[in-house]
Amino acid sequence: MQNLLYVSQSVADDLKESIGMNIERYRSGSFHDLEATGEWRYTLPVQANLAALSQLDPSGSPESEITNSMIVGQAFASLTPVLAREARLWTRLTHTDGLEFARKRWLKAGQSDLQVERSVSKHFFANGLTACRDDHAISRLWWNHYIAKGALPEDPERALRMILSRSDIRSSLVERPALGARMPVTRAIIRTLEINQGLRRNENLFREFMKRLNLYGAGLVLEMFDEEEMDFFLSSLVPK
Structure with missing residues (x-):
């Protein structure tokens, strides 16, 4: 050192x-x-x-x-x-x-x-x-690691696999200061990406998902949700 x-x-x-x-x-x-x-x-x-x-x-x-x-x-x-x-x-x-x-x-x-x-x-x-x-x-x-560790302190590599899976996902989670500062939301997005492979593979689906999050999440204090509530809310925003 x-x-x-x-x-x-x-x-x-x-x-x-x-x-x-x-x-x-x-x-x-x-x-x-x-x-x-x-x-x-x-x-x-x-x-x-x-x-x-x-x-x-x-x-x-x-x-x-x-x-x-x-x-x-x-x-x-x-x-x-x-x-x-x-x-x-x-x-x-x-x-x-x-x-x-x-x-x-x-x-x-x-x-x-x-x-x-x-x-x-x-x-x-x-x-x-x-x-x-x-x-x-x-x-x-x-900065990649900083955001990943903030999202999943116990396993930043797991977070990195989602954050870096596509450039537009990194853009949403690393390049947007307002979202990057809301770690409970970032953690929930990572969990949602892990569950929904189509969401992390399809650029259009992910873009629509983020639009819905910005629209329906506006005005909600999402940080007050517990993990189960957060996951349910985000899963409801995933395009079918």
Whole structure:
């Protein structure tokens, strides 16, 4: 375990502005020479297991997304949602300890310089909550685990299997702050998805289900329902 480090804002800005000049570093090189000088080593009062990043699977398969989310969530277990929004932390990681994973996951052989530049801009930097939560190579995995653990503290992997089963399900459960903050509802949605295979396999059915939840759940304090009541209510919203 070691303390997390982050770069200064000027370093983060310089890296973002000089992606084109550093294309070969991103493709096959490193930033060790830059990291050894300048403002790359500001310390956060949080420890993490950075060695675990070497275990990440860059294949991009559905199973790897689940496994990687578990690895990052456990390795950065002490991180809070507030600190997890710090772009300079994630920017440092994808230019140091997490560079190899980010490169193999998001940079493909045969990409032009312009394509590499676009991929780096999207997946190696985490400016803003949306980029941090949904696009950054490593931070998105932390947010997956954070929502899953909040939904099912005793078995976050089980929750991840539902949350990551389709992109639109992740969008509904991770990318919507209002719903993500209502963990009893999120837990009930996960249970409903487990029971109704068609719901998690059919995009149209799931979209209609969420519309009904937003419509008929509006004005109800669903958090006051017990688990049986919640499950019954959500099952009544599943399109037949």
